[in-house]
Amino acid sequence: MVHQLDDADLAALKDESARARELDRAHVFHSWSAQRLIDPPTIARAQGSMVIDGEGQQFLDFSSQLVNTNIGHQHPAVVAAIKDQADVLCTISPATVNAARSEAARLITERTPAGLDHVFFTNGGADANEHAIRMARLHTGRTKVLSRYRSYHGGTQTAVNVTGDPRRWENETGESGIVHFFGPFLYRSEFHATTEAEETERALQHLRRTIELEGPKTVAAIILESIPGTAGIMMPSPEYMQGVRALCDEFGIVLIADEVMAGFGRSGKWFAFEHFDIVPDLITFAKGVNSGYVPLGGVVINEAIYETFAERVYPGGLTYSGHPLACAAAVATINAMADEGMIEHAAHIGETIIGPRLRQIAENSKHVGEVRGTGAFWAIELVWDKESKEPLAPYGGGSSEVASVVAALKEHGVIPFNNYHRLHVVPPINISEEDLERGLGVFEKVLTDLDFSR
Incomplete structure (x- = not known):
């Protein structure tokens, strides 16, 4: 109280x-x-x-x-960390190194699967999804992005267009590179399923046909909230998520796990995709990484996509990427989550x-x-x-x-x-x-x- x-x-x-x-x-x-x-x-x-x-x-x-x-x-530890960081370094260019950003990246990647070892910091979840999609398109040389109906990925231009709820409607530009599909939701099944197994099988078949009819060589990424949040917290089965991973592997598609809402403990695990025994190619995060005490988001990047930009300039950035106050709050938050x-x-x-x-x-x-x-x-x-x-x-x-x-x-x-x-x-x-x-x-x-x- x-x-x-x-x-x-x-x-x-x-x-x-x-x-x-x-x-x-x-x-x-x-x-x-x-x-x-x-x-x-x-x-x-x-x-x-x-x-x-x-x-x-x-x-x-x-x-x-x-x-x-x-x-x-x-939370007193996070409030203290922000105050302490303010005494040392309030802000600095993202082109430099700062201790808070480096430590935040270490703590985040300690909790991601092996091979997801690099973090691009953003100001929040929407721009994390914007940059993840940009990375996927540049990495694959393809344009299309598939996302499910009943989803939310943010209010910025690309993020709101891949969103699958009514907030998209008045913001939609009819961009040809974005395609929506139905995900599994047995309570309101689009597939006339009566069991979870039927829902999973039919939803995966629907996704496969969507990829095939859109042209597999045109699809850069599938972006999914690991557990859809604002749209209704519809828990997919492990078999569904594993099936999506398999389709991405089969067709050379980047799998983006949107963990903006479900990540950092919300689902009872550090990341919600851990419930399904899968490894995404890109992970987007924000919100719980520091409980919003100072705005922060980011993209965790696998080795293959990192290598795409190892000797090629990544054409994107933000003035406040890895902001010291935000990253100090993230360090304190992650440590408090673990310690407590x-x-x-x-x-x-x-x-x-x-x-x-x-x-x-x-x-x-x-x-x-x-x-x-x-x-x-x-x-x-x-x-x-x-x-x-x-x-x-x-x-x-x-x-x-x-x-x-x-x-x-x-x-x-x-x-x-x-x-x-x-x-x-x-x-x-x-x-x-x-x-x-x-x-x-x-x-x-x-x-x-x-x-x-x-």
Whole structure:
């Protein structure tokens, strides 16, 4: 819990927050929003799994903001590392060497499979995916990139075009080099499958035919979120991911594992692709690498692609690539995750607390169609009824019913992650069992009491 504020501190916080809100509404242009139609909350303080709003009210953060504060808010080791780095070197050109960047690269590649030993640092996940795709195209001499529907890869130009959710639509330029395909999702199968084995087999056949009909020698890369995040935390089978790896090997295609949301402990492993016993060619990361304390992302590069640019200039870069403050935060974050057993904790709470509790909620709620996930990475499908599986809000939109569920959770002191008809349970991976049980108790009360009719 955040410490209770005394009357003087609370009054100062309210004054500060009122001023911040006034300036925000006057000057700040918010992402993914119709500017006059939004009423953004003011967050004034945070600590661990808790945030405190502009009125002094405390909330359990079951969203990890945008599923990025994996180690929670204000972790003292990371805050101290940023302060210490600021005393030594705030910023320097990426063309130079700095100790924080070098150590961050070492710690990251210590946790990737053998042969993935080089890191290109970016400012976040979208530009990590942009550069991974650029690398794949230059390495192969091919243009096309395949990505699945129900995916999200970022808001920059190429990243949003390879995205497979409705945020792509108004940004799409019809680029001929991007092709979407259906991935496995048994609960809403596109392949009329009735078992996971059927779904896997048919999804792989669909992907094979897509490659064949697009022309294998035109396809540079397949980019996949190892476990799709914002799109719904649909867990693929190991056989599916291994089948994708085999198709890439067969046709000389680069496999890009987008680990921006699922990586760095979120799934109960350092990287989500570890669940499937595969090795990608490129790994993109951001978010959890330093919990977003200072913006950072990157691409981990295998030896073959590294060799392409060993004596050939890579035509790309960023002013803040490997920024010292961001990399110092990454070093402290990775060390804290390892020293405090956070990855193991995420796996434990997913298996013994979150999964069983959500399955119990699904059994007792008429409007929960399915729950799925791993580690601290879970989705709840809200439906009108379990037989039809009709979403409680349309794909790509919202509904008053889902809005009322979100409002009820907040009223009881929990901030959820909501996307269309889904709620995601994505607290910090180091959340205490006490806070976790308390938050899940709120989900249970709200979701089991639901009774919508038309």
